[in-house]
Amino acid sequence: MSDGAFLPVGASRGPMSRLVGGLGQELVVLGALILLFVVVGLYNPRFLGVSNLNAIFSGNAYIAVAAIGMAMVIISGHIDVSIGSLIGVLATIAGTLATSGYPVWMAWLVPVLVGIAINSFVGMLVAYVNIPSIVVTLGMLSILKGALILATNGNWISNLPPDFLIAQHYWFGVRSPIVIMVVLTIVVAFWMRYSAFGRSIYAVGGNPEAARAAGIPAKPVTVIVFAIHGFFAGLAALLFATQLQVIQSTVPPNLELTVITAAVIGGVSILGGTGTVIGSTIAAMLFATITSALTFMPYSNVLVFWKQAIVGVLILITVLADMIRRHRMV
Helix, strand or coil, X not given: CCCCCCCCCCCCCCHHHHHHXXXXXXXHHHHHHHHHHHHHHHHCHHHHCHHHHHXXXXXXXXXXXXXXXXXXXXXXXXXXXXXXXXXXXXXXXXXXXXXXXXXXXXXXXXXXXXXXXXXXXXXXXXXXXCCCHHHHXXXXXXXXXXXXXXXXXXXXXXXXXXXXXXXXXXXXXXXXXXXXXXXXXXXXXXXXXXXXXXXXXXXXXXXXXXXXXXXXXXXXXXXXXXXXXXXXXXXXXXXXXXXXXXXXXXXXXXXXXXHHHHHHHCCCCCCCCCCCHHHHXXXXXXXXXXXXXXXXXXXXXXXHHHHHHHHHHHHHHHHHHHHHHHHHHC
């Protein structure tokens, strides 16, 4: 059974040392993130200001949370290109409930349940109807995007109750989205590394036939992974919906590509079977930092257009490195 990006380790090592010891590309991405902070911070100290750091980490935590679920889906051997539209729909549901007099807890809970339900349906189509995940989620992208336009007519949702705005709270002196992002990343990383179901996700994504021969039910695993992905999409939608005083009628452009790219550059193989959610979270923060850093550099009005080119180069390098690694393992 594949254990993803984790290498064989000695039994004498503790859980944390074994987890960190198995990280490869994740540490490279972390090193790039730290180097970026150092270089840009030396050039322009305002880059390391509290307000800017909050904008980077808190403002983009919802992308990292969505990338946790996406990483699990890709590790299982599938993909979801509808995540951006799904977050938009779930955020709209949350805002509509919050401004319609429903209890705040219901405005938080319902979007998460809807996200689980929608992606469970997607998972069943993929697993039991044998429709490729990219086809199912492309169709779902169009459905959700159309539903979002029909439901909002392009209007923003405003007058959100203060208690609803969970992303603006502080926990332990830190913005709540940062706490949520870090805690979820650590918990899921350990769960995927040490639980039987977590290891089955790697097995199904790495070699479905071998997984079935080992008694792992690949189809139920696929459905559950998509359902979990829906859960994280719901949480991401709540963080997105509550970070401002209004909810936009559209999500950031190319959000689904950003989430997928965070998982891939973070070390998740696009072919499935390897990777960690730790890498996807670090990569999501790296992208956010690149965007912010470009605005602090000279000729920033020109450099911001290079972000997509930089990300594109990173994707190509990452996929090429993964293909070379897999070829050497054969």
